[in-house]
Amino acid sequence: MRRWLLLLLALAAPVAAAAAPNPAADRAAFQGWFRHLFPQLPLAKYVDGPYNFSASERAQWQQIMELPPYGFAVDHGKALFDARFPDGAGYASCFPHGGIGIAQDYPQFDPKTGRVVTLPIAINRCRVAHGLPKLKLTTGDLADIDAYMVRTSRGHKIDVVVPDTKPALAAYEAGKEYFYSRRGQLNFSCASCHLQYPGHRVRGDTLAPALGITASFPIYRSKWGNMGTLVRRFIGCNKNIRSAPDKPDSLAYRDLEYFLTAMSNGLPIAGPGARP
Numbered sequence: 001m002r003r004w005l006l007l008l009l010a011l012a013a014p015v016a017a018a019a020a021p022n023p024a025a026d027r028a029a030f031q032g033w034f035r036h037l038f039p040q041l042p043l044a045k046y047v048d049g050p051y052n053f054s055a056s057e058r059a060q061w062q063q064i065m066e067l068p069p070y071g072f073a074v075d076h077g078k079a080l081f082d083a084r085f086p087d088g089a090g091y092a093s094c095f096p097h098g099g100i101g102i103a104q105d106y107p108q109f110d111p112k113t114g115r116v117v118t119l120p121i122a123i124n125r126c127r128v129a130h131g132l133p134k135l136k137l138t139t140g141d142l143a144d145i146d147a148y149m150v151r152t153s154r155g156h157k158i159d160v161v162v163p164d165t166k167p168a169l170a171a172y173e174a175g176k177e178y179f180y181s182r183r184g185q186l187n188f189s190c191a192s193c194h195l196q197y198p199g200h201r202v203r204g205d206t207l208a209p210a211l212g213i214t215a216s217f218p219i220y221r222s223k224w225g226n227m228g229t230l231v232r233r234f235i236g237c238n239k240n241i242r243s244a245p246d247k248p249d250s251l252a253y254r255d256l257e258y259f260l261t262a263m264s265n266g267l268p269i270a271g272p273g274a275r276p
């Protein structure tokens with residue numbers, strides 16, 4: 001009887017692997033996995049990342065949050081956001097609702113270019129459309145503008161849309177594959193740490209669950225001494241596992257952010273965040 005079952009599973013596996021992409025089903029399984037791991041933890045709490053698992057780290061974090069270190073970045077980001085471009089336009093002209101309260105809708109798939117557009121990349125696209133040079137995607141002014149736009153979206157539920165088209169689903173699938181693929185000298189995948197062992201400690205750090213892991217970005221990190229976008233953290237985690245990082249605006253990171261954020265649909269935006 002059991003042999004039959006094994007055979008059946010073996011036969012079913014390749015079929016399952018070739019099944020049509022289904023982001024909604026993936027999300028149900030993804031969120032279900034975390035519910036199974038931590039049945040007591042409400043979904044919205046996942047946006048607190050590592051701080052659900054260690055009382056001492058949580059206390060330290062709450063102390064930091066009393067006078068949030070990203071405050072300056074948000075103020076600076078607002079000033080930059082409100083400033084006029086030389087052509088008289090401003091960032092508000094590039095976004096729906098004047099760019100206020102919209103961070104939950106990113107990343108998006110742009111059917112014109114066939115590429116995923118994250119919020120930081122959309123900010124740069126706005127600049128280029130108005131004859132300005134792109135800003136660095138990892139930190140600095142762009143991270144501050146991102147921080148301001150995210151701050152106006154706090155509490156809004158993440159709502160990443162993956163259109164039912166071949167190119168959009170392909171980008172989504174590429175991001176999913178990146179997340180689950182082992183890489184680097186240490187041969188880890190993102191999933192090895194953030195899906196398999198959330199809440200466990202690695203070299204003094206508590207591993208954040210992959211669910212809700214994008215919700216607090218950009219973050220002010222004391223270790224950095226300034227703000228960093230999500231791709232800055234991707235680069236850091238790739239380096240930690242001795243894997244060559246991808247370029248900040250690479251398709252690989254765009255797709256990864258697309259997949260990872262889509263898995264957290266329904267959770268509230270909690271950024272900008274602060275980390276020790």
Ligand code: HEC
Pocket residue numbers: 048049050179188189190191192193194202205206207208209213214216233234237238240241256275
């Ligand atoms: C060897 C384990 C390991 C692997 C593999 C790994 N990370 Fe991390 N990651 C960490 C640790 C440790 C931290 C810092 C503590 C924390 O917040 O989880 C971290 C932090 C993060 C954070 C910030 C979480 C927060 O709330 O501050 C993100 C986002 C992240 N990782 C994404 C990724 C992605 C995407 C990959 C795959 C490219 C990846 N990580 C691979 C260990 C890992």
